Amino acid sequence: MEKIKVMIIGNNDNRIYEIKSLLGNEEIAFVGFSKQGDSALEKTLSLKPQVVIIHCEEEVEDAVNLAEKLNIKMPGSGVIFLCDHLSVAIIDKAMFAGVRKVMSFPVDAKSLIQNIQLVNQVEKSRSENSSTAVANMESKVVTVFGAKGGIGKTTIAVNVGVVLAKMGKKVAILDANLQFGDVNVFFDIDSKDTISELSQGKDLTDIDAIKRLMALHYTGVSILCAPKSPEYAEYVSAKNVETIINTMRPYYDYIIIDTTPAFSDVNVVAIENSNLILLICEPDISTIRNTKVSLNILEYLQQRDKTEIVINRAGNGTISIKDIQKVLDVQIKHKIPLDIKIGIACHNKGVPIVVDSPRTAIAQELRKLGKEIVNTIDQIGK
CATH class of the missing domain: 3.40.50.2300 (Response regulator)
Structure with a gap:
């Protein structure tokens, strides 16, 4: 005994x-x-x-x-x-x-x-x-990644987070764009405390300390903001990010990670700790080419099976969804329509699209994406 x-x-x-x-x-x-x-x-x-x-x-x-x-x-x-x-x-x-x-x-x-x-x-x-x-509460981690800047990764990360929160999920967004992250701008939040301050302390395994440095938006989403200035990014290591993710896991249903367009150490850690990777692509030659390369790297990293392509700003251009599917050799299930006017207006106001303009086609597709994420992760977990 x-x-x-x-x-x-x-x-x-x-x-x-x-x-x-x-x-x-x-x-x-x-x-x-x-x-x-x-x-x-x-x-x-x-x-x-x-x-x-x-x-x-x-x-x-x-x-x-x-x-x-x-x-x-x-x-x-x-x-x-x-x-x-x-x-x-x-x-x-x-x-x-x-x-x-x-x-x-x-x-x-x-x-x-x-x-x-x-x-x-x-x-x-x-x-x-x-x-x-x-164990039952352990978070599902969703990393939003893309092979090019300015293709709407943050817009999708922010709005998906809000959609999941409106579904009754406990959601946290981690801004891993350490030099120029602006998730806080999309929520109109002043980032007084950031992941940089957290990484410089000794509280990475203390969920109470992490929560004290997170901003809580009225939609119910908690945000761990990126450093205030690029020079503070050096304080945040890949190991720091992995420790923070593991500490947060038992306390949130979903952790959304916004990233930079690079296979940096921090991004690879986020990818490897994810249940689902949303690989964002636009219907232009340059982005499609980089997305193809990214898929090959994800295959090498053994992360391809949990990767879903999201076509952002899909419209009636010269490159169709069928063309993109043929080039990438994947089935594309997620398409967010082009609506520059709504996107810019909501960004400038600091209000997520699904909150400010819920009846628009882009908001409807973002809500659909959020629901499909839940279903996709449930299928991956089986």
């Missing part, structure tokens, strides 16, 4: 030794102790106990703050308070902080061990259910 790992935190050495002496049970493994303070959280995270016993004398507020941090950072680890002076106020504060059991000290060994076992069982069950929920 696996033993329950227990740690003790407190400022009174005598009390710590008294509590430790009560843990003489074949099901309990004492893994260490710590004084309260800044080092207590760090040591607890390193020891990874299943149950933490915090002894309180007068320093109740410090104990409550520590318990709250442990509840957030160590899911699956339960906290027990042992208090010299117990009151209703202390119990209320402890329970709000996520403490599983509050007991008066001194306490007998039998009662303490029974409560350790109970808390461990509750946390174990909660952790298992949480893991299942996280």
